[in-house]
Amino acid sequence: MARIVFTGKDCTGCTICSLACAYAHDHEFNPAYGRIWVVKRQPATDYPVVCMQCAKPPCLNACRVGAITKREDGLVVVDAARCIGCGACVEACPFGAINLHPIKHVAIKCDLCGGREPQCVKFCPTKVLKLQAPTAIPRAKGVR
Amino acid sequence: MGQILRVDLGRKKHHVEPLPHALVRNYLGGLGFAARMLFDEVGPKTDPLEPGNELIFATGPLTGTLWPTSGRFMVASKSPLTGVWGETYCGGFFGPMLKYAGYDALVIQGRSEKPVYLWIDDDSVEIRPAKELWGHGTAETTDMIREVHDDQGIEVLSIGRAGENLVRFACIVNDFMDAFGRTGLGAVMGSKHLKAIAARGTGGVRVSNEEEFIRLAAEGHERVFKEARLGGLKDYGTSPPLIDMKRGVGDLPTRNHQTLSFEEAKKFGCHAVENYFMKNRACFGCPIRCKKIHRVPSGRGELVAKAPEYESTCAFGPNCAVDDYGAILEANMLCDLHGMDTMSAGVVISWLMECYEKGIVTKEDCDGLDLRWGNSGAMVTLVKKIANREGIGNLLAEGVYRAAEKLGRGSMKYCMHAKRMEMDLNDGRGHRSLGLTQAVSPRGSCHMRSLVVIDQGYAFQKIAAQRYGEDKLPEICDPYGEKYKALAVKDCEDVYAIRDSLLVCWYSCGWPPVFWIEDFAAAAAAATGIREFGDVREMYRIAERICNLRRAFNVREGLGPKDDTLPDRILKEPIPDGPSKGQVVNLEVMLRDYYELRKWPNGNLTRKTLTEVGLVDVADELERLGRI
Known part of the structure; x- marks a missing residue:
């Protein structure tokens, strides 16, 4: 994609x-x-x-609450309502391409x-x- | 609503004030805020290096937004170099960060006993010990602070050795290579024992009329992108295209303004520096990218550093008759690291070189340095000596006016200054309106306050006609005539007062003229939601208020029309050779026109004029002190 x-x-x-x-x-x-x-x-x-929109996204695997999904068209998306702001995805991303919003405290990418x-x-x-x-x-x- | 952060270093206290609506409405931002606050808070009896002096950092309504070149911010204070109004501007990234932390202005008061640095982390403000930082260069200081707080995203403003040693033209450096260059406010920071200010801001800046603002900003970016005349700046930076142009028209101050043509300057032109080019960099939010990184082979290995901008190249190059680009790059880099104004440093060195040529000083006086014109090694050594106030450097660190006063022996004749500030690297003899600009600038010799470009080596006749009327042509575009120059200078001074209050960069607004006051009015109205700002006439009223207030500050300090002048060399010595041969500046004529347009009879402020621009209280104060 x-x-x-x-x-x-x-x-x-x-x-x-x-x-x-x-x-x-x-x-x-x-x-x-x-x-x-x-x-x-x-x-x-x-x-x-x-974000590289990886085929096998490490951020998705790291997310324990299922807030990160890969859509059919390949786009990796964060469900802000589900995200608990733990930052596990931030640690997992090899590029530093996902981060926590400094005010809203949810993952942004x-x-x-x-x-x-x-x-x-x-x-x-x-x-x-x-x-x-x-x-x-x-x-x-x-x-x- | 905006906020002002006040930090008192003596009492180790800080507090936050709301930004008064009247201040915004009447003074717009940046320069306007600082002019009002400095006039109100720093009186005529305060010495610039005493704790009573203040440093007022200010941002404007466009700072930190998507408007092109919105990364700039300013600081004002009483200048230790001139003793009067001091203002200076800087690009880089600190200004937006201060605003994201929640502050439109930051006021530093008092003096700390021990070296400290200020740490602004959104609402949390700390005065922290800086014992470890003291004595380090500006780049090291930035790195050390980022390491202490373990965040590479922190923005740092710091002084170097020059500021610590109270060199009167010390500067304040941000992001390794952007500087609050002129008027020596680094020394004010040094006098307060404030080594650095670090900031991290997580708040967002909102604009009032979003849709309109984004439309204007996107259109602005598009205009900058399409403007062909910005090509030179984008490709080469500010220096090479200006050097080429000014060499062509004979406006390149050489050997302390002895002449205006320096053949070897072609070594710094576009064609020559292409070989050194390594990388483009840009300030916050700037599509123009005039910062260049150059790689120059030198005797001591390869030098990788920020390419000097025009003024620095000319100060260390032609003005010292130096033709070695590596030396200019090194001197420029040392100035950044030590936190020192490149322009003042270059001019004070060229003054000493002329004193050496004329036999006023000997080799022994100059610590054994052979100060023949063009001795690039001696020039670089002098830069270090000034920053550390070593030997002859201690004399030069006082600035050219005080140095000439101390040295005596007729050296004042070669002292190129206006209101005690070293001359910028422009010369009214080759670019007439510049003479007036330098003479009336409130912060001492300076080209940035009202630089007119329509009478220099560009074909700007169309723009001149649009702004000032067909009937002013061709005289208004003549680089060697005095006619109509006051009109253009006064207009530019007003427009640039708005530029400096919104706080955007001179490039794209002055040269080349992509944006002008109507664009600023529209952007200011959309950003603030204050509808009156959208009216160009209201913008001019605010600008005139600011210009009168700056003048009033200086009048309160005892300055008057007699100080609106230039060195005798510019007024009386004709240019000996080159395209500008035979030219001198007839300042009186331009001053007369300028005072008339400003409604300052014979250069004096009056109650009537001050009242007209809404400064009744200023008139009261000046009258009380017997200044009007």
């Missing part, structure tokens, strides 16, 4: 993706609410981290904006984020 893919290397660390994401989900601005976030290290590392245009892709100023199936990446690389 298609997911948010980070291609190229020109992430600038501006966190506009997180801001747009936070607004799309919470109607408030704070990159900490973003379902996508940016690793920044000195002197020259910036890269976005976002990329839901591809629920079928709308993903806002991180729309706002990314360097256009390094794409909505793409990972299986299409090699072919895209091949023609570069």
Whole structure:
């Protein structure tokens, strides 16, 4: 399935993706609410981290209350009503792509904006984020 | 509703106040807040380095939102460099974090006995010991604080050696490479024994009219994306395109403003620095990404550091006749680590180099350094000496005006300053409106308060005609004429006062002019829900109030029209060569026009003018003190 893919290397660390994401989900601005976030290290590392929508999601296996499910179309979703905010999924994710909302204390992760245009892709100023199936990446690389 | 956090370091106490609605309504945010609060709270008798001085950090209604370039924030205080109004701005990530923690403004008062740092974790505010941090550079301090609190997401503002040593142009650094550069407020932080401020905020910022705001922000991002003139900034950063342009038109201060053309500057142009490019970085919420990381091979191995922006390149490059890009990068990096203003440092070094050239100082006076023009090794050594106040560095650390005063021997003639602040790397002789901008800037020589770009090397005739009318062309766009320059400077000063109150970056608003006051008015109204802000005339009223208030602060300190001036070199020495050959600045003419537009008869504030902009209480105070 298609997911948010980070291609190229020109992430600038501006966190506009997180801001747009936070607004799309919470109607408030704070990159900490973003379902996508940016690793920044000195002197020259910036890269976005976002859910890979794994085929065998470790977060799903770690969830003891069945709040995380994989839909038929492949999207991994969190049922906020069921989530108890324990953070077991956060520990299990090998990428750091799922986190607890600092105010709502439930697990938050990329839901591809629920079928709308993903806002991180729309706002990314360097256009390094794409909505793409990972299986299409090699072919895209091949023609570069 | 917003909040103000007040921290008294002397009493080790803090408290939170609600942000008064009247402050928001009349002063908008950022600069406006700080101007009002500083005028009310720091009087004329307070020495900048005494506990009575305050540091007022402020954010604006757009800080931390999705508006392009919304990562900026500001701090105001009485400046130890100029002794008067000090304001300075910074990008990076700290400002939004302060707002997410719940505070629109942070006021630091008093002085701690021992070194401390402030830890703001949402509602929890702690003054913590900083014995371990004292003496460390700004990058190390940031890393150490993040380690102590075990969170890489914490934002840190800190001073380095220069601030600790009360270097009068010390700065405050955020996120390793963004600085509150000018007016020396790092020394104020040092005088309060406040090493750093760390913040973590989990609150969200809401806007009032969501739909409208997001529409405007998305459109804003689109406009920034499409603006071709931003291409140079996006690809090369601020320095290389400006160096190329200013080299072409002859406006590149060289050898302490002796001339305005430096042939070797092509080594810092777009074509040359391409080889050093390593990575683009950006401040919070900024699509422009003017921060570049450069990798430069140097004698002592490879240097990876933030590329200097234009002012820094010119201060350490042409102005010291240095043509070695590696040395400029190193000097710039050392300034960031030690927490020191690159512009003031470069200018004070070029002043000493000119004193050396003219035989005013000898090699022995300068700790054995050979200060010939272009000696890049000596320049880098001097940067370290200034930060540590070692040897001759102790003299330079006082800033160029005080250093010239102390040294005497006719060195004041080569002292490039306005209101005691080192000149920014622009010259009114090659860009006429800049002369007026520097002379009337409330914080001392500064190009950012009212920089007009329409009379420099760009083809901005269309924009000039739109803003000021066809009839002002071609004179208003002439880089060598005084006519209509006051009109453009006054207008820019007003618009930039709004920019600095909403708190967005100069890029995209000034150069190139993507956004202007009507865009700011619409964004401010949508963000705050205060409908009056949507009216451009109301924006101008607020701007004029702020500009008059800053002037009033300086008038209360004893400044007057006599201080709106420039060094003799700019006013009397014609440029010897290059495209601007023969030019001088006829400041009087521009000042006369400017005072008339501001309604300051002969440069003096009056009760009538202050009353008109809603500052009756300020007029009362100035009258009580016999200043008007």
